[in-house]
Amino acid sequence: MSDISRWEELFRQGRLQELSAAAMDLTRKHFGDSVFLRGLLEYSNHCSCNCLYCGIRRDNARVERYRLDDRMIYAAVDAGFSRGLRTFVLQGGEDPEFGTDRMCRLVRGIKKRTGGMAAVTLSCGILSREDYAALKDAGADRYLLRFETSDPELHRYLRNGVNLERRLKALDDLRSLGFQTGSGFMVGLPGEDDELTLRNIRLARELELDMIGIGPYIPHPATPLAETPQVPLKKTLLATAMLRIACPKAHIPATTAAGSLEPDGRERMLRAGANVLMPNISPVEVKPHYLLYPGKICLDEDGLHCIGCLSGRVALVGRKLDFDRADGRVIHDRTDSRASV
Ligand code: SAH
Ligand code: SF4
Numbered sequence: 001m002s003d004i005s006r007w008e009e010l011f012r013q014g015r016l017q018e019l020s021a022a023a024m025d026l027t028r029k030h031f032g033d034s035v036f037l038r039g040l041l042e043y044s045n046h047c048s049c050n051c052l053y054c055g056i057r058r059d060n061a062r063v064e065r066y067r068l069d070d071r072m073i074y075a076a077v078d079a080g081f082s083r084g085l086r087t088f089v090l091q092g093g094e095d096p097e098f099g100t101d102r103m104c105r106l107v108r109g110i111k112k113r114t115g116g117m118a119a120v121t122l123s124c125g126i127l128s129r130e131d132y133a134a135l136k137d138a139g140a141d142r143y144l145l146r147f148e149t150s151d152p153e154l155h156r157y158l159r160n161g162v163n164l165e166r167r168l169k170a171l172d173d174l175r176s177l178g179f180q181t182g183s184g185f186m187v188g189l190p191g192e193d194d195e196l197t198l199r200n201i202r203l204a205r206e207l208e209l210d211m212i213g214i215g216p217y218i219p220h221p222a223t224p225l226a227e228t229p230q231v232p233l234k235k236t237l238l239a240t241a242m243l244r245i246a247c248p249k250a251h252i253p254a255t256t257a258a259g260s261l262e263p264d265g266r267e268r269m270l271r272a273g274a275n276v277l278m279p280n281i282s283p284v285e286v287k288p289h290y291l292l293y294p295g296k297i298c299l300d301e302d303g304l305h306c307i308g309c310l311s312g313r314v315a316l317v318g319r320k321l322d323f324d325r326a327d328g329r330v331i332h333d334r335t336d337s338r339a340s341v
Contacts, residue, residue, distance in 0.1 A: 023273030034322035047093025182211030188231025210328025215257030218293035244273030
């Protein structure tokens, strides 16, 4: 039995303590006590896609739609930068109003006002290779595009006809263009069993990702999947620990979805091997309208207040916030053999 399959067996048995202990050894080895920060800006909740799981899908007529203008985006970046943030993640629906030219302008604008010190991460869905190339030329450093599930059939169904293959091609384009590449998946999608979660983890490993974002799937009441049962947070914690073991050097955020499912969800992800937090620095007035899932936390807090709160939370788990921009480690040493576990 290979080392990984030994851990996979513990995953199947739900042995969170043993998996977390091994995961934390690797987290400390590669990142020490540091928990890195990424400021998240949700620039638009318009989306031309209709993913069955998502609260801001095209057909959800109950969403109050918004777009941030450049001035609001720069104001949030300036405030975050002065508070020490060195990575800004621009995330949104697939919104044609935020075409490549506009995104390039925003990337250049952020680079300029931060004196080139901040990393810019984009998370705007599937685009053509030419568009990704233009964004890279404009200075974008990183891109997040979760594959959501590694099961092709389930993927096509949940993403309303969009193929897994198309998603993987986009990830391949991003990586070959030199982006630090992030992907990941939701845990507990309808029809998912432990074996599929393990296949998701194996795909994340094969993709040699710099960043891997996972979180619990939380059914949204205004979607076709409203009646799906909620899978307990423990599954996400097991998957987090297993991911750290499979991908020791990847940046793994303790995601807002985990903190929304359980009040201490993010702290528990940190204890299972996560090493990044993503305070939401979107303007408070738009936060309640970017509800991919219900129960999202910190809607009436501004993101800079969040940094103070997060600092206390990481101290409780024996770690400290680190304001380094923390570039991906994997992209720099793809040929490095994986740490043995
Ligand atoms: N439009 C972009 C980015 C915004 S969605 C994209 O789809 O890539 C960001 C992530 O939110 C998705 O990748 C998905 O994994 C997650 N998400 C969407 N709906 C969710 C839900 N109901 N519960 C938990 N996570 C969800
Ligand atoms: Fe749009 Fe992303 Fe939601 Fe899909 S998950 S509907 S692409 S915002």
